[in-house]
Amino acid sequence: MHHPAQSKRVLLYIIIFLAIAVIGLTYVKWMPYVDKSMTAISTHSIGDSILGTDPDKAESASFAGAWEYAVTYFGSVWKAAVLGILLGSLLQVLLPANWLIRVLGKTSFASTAAGGLAAVPGMMCTCCAAPVAVGLRKKNVSVGAALAFWIGNPTLNPAALVFMTFVLSWKFTALRLVFGIILTFGVSYLANRFAPAVKPMDTEKLLQQAAQEEQGSFLLRWLKSLGKMTLFILPAYFLSVLLMGAVKGWLFPQLGEATGSSILLLVLIAIGGMLFVIPTAAEIPIIQTFMAYGMGGGPAAALLLTLPAVSLPSLVLVSKSFPKRVLVFVSVSVVVLGVVAGIAGNYIL
Template identity: 40%
Template sequence: MSAHSPSSPRLLSRRTVTIGLAVTALVFVVGLLWAKWVPYVGQAVKAAGSGTWSGSNTLTAGGVQPGDPPSWHAATSFAIAYGTSIWKALVVALLLSAALQALVPPDLLRRVLNRRSPVTGALAGGLAGTPSMMCTCCTAPVVVAMRRSGVATAATVAYWLGNPLLNPAVLVFLVFVAPWEWTVTRLVVGIVVVVGGAALVARFTEGRTLPAEITGEGTPATATEPRPGNAATRFLRALARTALIIVPEYLVIVLLVGAFRGWLLPLDAATASGLLFVLVAAVLGTLVVIPTAGEIPVLQGLALAGVAAGPLGALLITLPIVSLPGIVMVARALGPRATAATGALAVVGGLLGAGMLAVL
């Protein structure tokens, strides 16, 4: 049989890979148009015209106020409000995670994202996360898929943090409805955390450089090989495995956060002062989960209540990134050491945000 025959295994391999990449791209583009891009354009136009943010504060859903004790009502009302805000993005994230696991050759994904230097790897991961604009929990299924494909820590952590922290739509929203200092703080500290911080996490867990077998150097023949087995079966298996593991634990942790949210951010002008409180705000903000742009009404409410710039700057950074449900969902894939280091990085980023916003 000729090497150029349509039934040649090499041509079949390339055709299979091409189809898999096309399907993955279709899931990405169509899914994000539906869940993110089109709605965000509408929100941006509305914010530009009114100069105000119309989104509600999910932390007060169900009438729960700072200081209220835990309750089943607090848990369920928060889960409903949060789920209503993010369900579309979660569906897209699960489909994209399954597509990456089933349809994209692992070597190809590693070649795109892994770099010899943690800094350049973090830059690649951060850039990859910019267009998807998901919240930290919706990003988690994709993070799991990246790790299962062998993507290095620097790129994975940068992708995880870059989605919510450097979300271009949220930056545009901040320009229209918030003081300019908030936008500058978010952008500058976000770049430092996503690129520099993710690189530090990688150095802490993987060392200064990656071996050739991880970066993909020296293995060009496998870079376009498809994964074994039927593509549809692989996709459904990956989707079921990810959904059945991630969604239940996601729901449980979101309910817990909702139940205790009255105790998580008891901020007012009288109590929210001093360096210790800034640290507390950074830690608690890291644990709280909110939908995309959900930090805007929270921060606006606190600012109107007279809360100082320090706590506001800390929450401007920590509210959108990581979160307790996100940590739980990625811990097995990312590893306990890298997960803990990323959580600590989020707190440090919050302290940087507090300092910068206070100075500005």
């Protein structure tokens, strides 16, 4: 049994974490998205494509192009990235491990569903949600629940769904919602099978270990958590975004002319979309621009799911927190679902 003073402290920590999360998300996400929603409704646009306004200008790999993309990208996401690292580190010292393990630590569908539903208010891009997913895994949350949180942030983002309804059409929103739900809840749940099984005895050991780790100075534990996370995440994040900026011309060559519906074309586009990194909702102006230059509904639908879901930089950021087989399974699943969405898009869009 918890001592009354300890229980009060735990409750205080939970309230502090929730307060920081709500204040941070209000400033970084919720308020800006209200304004952006008004813009989308009135102008049927949320800005220019981060890939440029002429997708048919072929671009060779160069450091200048990589640097330009990295500057544009980080200029858009830095606030959310800082918030993600802050929440990922605070989660490890403020939220009680026994509660997290009991709610999100099982390989059941209920734990996966809880992780996915917790993602909905976050509305972060895949890279900004990654530090929180890393924090969840450090607290021994199950693979399925942590994945559902990580993938659900970009794919089930309610603001992005509103934007695409007014900028693209309700058909895009319906496709994204259907495939986003399959990916967030279905693929994440199945991913538990690619992770080592956790026995009840192991769970009890984890709870005892967590109780020991939660002793000691809060400030020291948080600084240690923040330091470890920052030292790995920031260099890996920056270098992998630079790489994506350098090869973006190869990943998306002449997509404005991608009007065909061949499976090979959809596979190539889905792979490019899965690897590439974008800020939150940037897939919408990208698709809008490509379609203005003649891209067909199939390729557009493939990008609609694969661009936001995961990216090479985000996979690098979570690489130490999930078994490699799990990340391969998730990456392949994103591509396969992207191709299926593309096939559906050929008929629907």
